[in-house]
Amino acid sequence: xxxxxxxxxxxxxxxxxxxxxxxxxxxxxxxxxxxxxxxxxxxxxxxxxxxxxxxxxxxxxxxxxxxxxxxxxxxxxxxxxxxxxxxxxxxxxxxxxxxxxxxxxxxxxxxxxxxxxxxxxxxxxxxxxxxxxxxxxxxxxxxxxxxxxxxxxxxxxxxxxxxxxxxxxxxxxxxxxxxxxxxxxxxxxxxxxxxxxxxxxxxxxxxxxxxxxxxxxxxxxxxxxxxxxxxxxxxxxxxxxxxxxxxxxxxxxxxxxxxxxxxxxxxxxxxxxxxxxxxxxxxxxxxxxxxxxxxxxxxxxxxxxxxxxxxxxxxxxxxxxxxxxxxxxxxxxxxxxxxxxxxxxxxxxxxxxxxxxxxxxxxx
Numbered sequence: 001x002x003x004x005x006x007x008x009x010x011x012x013x014x015x016x017x018x019x020x021x022x023x024x025x026x027x028x029x030x031x032x033x034x035x036x037x038x039x040x041x042x043x044x045x046x047x048x049x050x051x052x053x054x055x056x057x058x059x060x061x062x063x064x065x066x067x068x069x070x071x072x073x074x075x076x077x078x079x080x081x082x083x084x085x086x087x088x089x090x091x092x093x094x095x096x097x098x099x100x101x102x103x104x105x106x107x108x109x110x111x112x113x114x115x116x117x118x119x120x121x122x123x124x125x126x127x128x129x130x131x132x133x134x135x136x137x138x139x140x141x142x143x144x145x146x147x148x149x150x151x152x153x154x155x156x157x158x159x160x161x162x163x164x165x166x167x168x169x170x171x172x173x174x175x176x177x178x179x180x181x182x183x184x185x186x187x188x189x190x191x192x193x194x195x196x197x198x199x200x201x202x203x204x205x206x207x208x209x210x211x212x213x214x215x216x217x218x219x220x221x222x223x224x225x226x227x228x229x230x231x232x233x234x235x236x237x238x239x240x241x242x243x244x245x246x247x248x249x250x251x252x253x254x255x256x257x258x259x260x261x262x263x264x265x266x267x268x269x270x271x272x273x274x275x276x277x278x279x280x281x282x283x284x285x286x287x288x289x290x291x292x293x294x295x296x297x298x299x300x301x302x303x304x305x306x307x308x309x310x311x312x313x314x315x316x317x318x319x320x321x322x323x324x325x326x327x328x329x330x331x332x333x334x335x336x337x338x339x340x341x342x343x344x345x346x347x348x349x350x351x352x353x354x355x356x357x358x359x360x361x362x363x364x
Contacts (some may be wrong), residue, residue, distance in 0.1 A: 163181075
């Protein structure tokens with residue numbers, strides 16, 4: 001998932017005609033202009049609750065804005081520090097509302113959510129005070145839903161219809177799993193989105209070249225794997241794992257854990273038998289493995305002999321000081337095992353035996 005920063009979301013809002021207040025992106029002190037009206041300076045970090053932590057500050061001059069930025073830079077936002085700020089015009093807010101389109105994974109449908117009580121305390125609003133309506137993608141948002149939602153929010157102006165349409169268009173066309181306005185402010189100038197939150201499915205980024213991948217919360221090795229198109233998740237153990245397929249990975253992790261071992265990672269090699277991919281996988285594993293690496297390959301589409309070739313090439317290149325145990329089953333498994341054995345790499349056919357061997361080596 002790619003969580004856009006507020007200003008990035010508002011730039012998308014502008015393209016889709018969602019009303020936003022005037023704003024300026026501030027990346028250093030020199031970007032702050034002179035002003036003498038009420039403004040708001042906001043930390044741009046990928047977490048919620050900025051206002052409660054002091055990351056949203058009203059200011060009346062450039063001097064006040066610079067002082068606020070200095071204070072905000074010292075705040076720890078769940079491991080993030082503000083490096084970019086948003087300076088925007090303040091408005092007299094009559095009411096704060098909530099509006100979003102989000103993927104309901106249990107129903108496999110997008111759902112519109114709305115509340116009369118938006119703002120920082122939205123998470124404490126009782127469920128009975130939240131409007132919900134699932135949307136059928138090939139139908140879109142029907143007119144009666146817009147009328148229902150408008151009545152629910154006590155809004156008479158048809159501007160809310162345009163905002164609803166825009167939010168669903170962003171959700172649909174940007175491959176989003178969440179498009180949220182909180183708060184959607186009712187001001188003297190009409191409805192204005194005072195904040196934005198957009199989450200894009202990272203598997204769809206190839207369709208959105210202007211959106212950079214984000215790696216918030218990932219370790220450096222996980223980021224490196226992502227950049228190489230490899231699926232890697234760091235765990236806390238000492239037994240490295242490479243397997244092809246998410247299901248086989250999870251089963252391998254479970255079996256090692258049940259036998260008292262401690263898996264060091266989840267690493268899905270996928271359906272490839274490209275030796276270069278295998279080499280890249282072993283290079284990554286060499287950064288975290290100290291005792292033993294278990295490679296568990298089931299060759300359906302994947303050919304065991306080419307995987308074995310990649311393992312041998314990687315071992316010859318990296319010369320790892322940890323043990324390697326390989327379990328190969330499937331297409332060309334005999335050729336693959338022969339390649340490994342000829343190069344002194346331990347190979348087993350039986351999964352239970354291989355797991356027991358790996359756990360034993362890790363304990364030595």
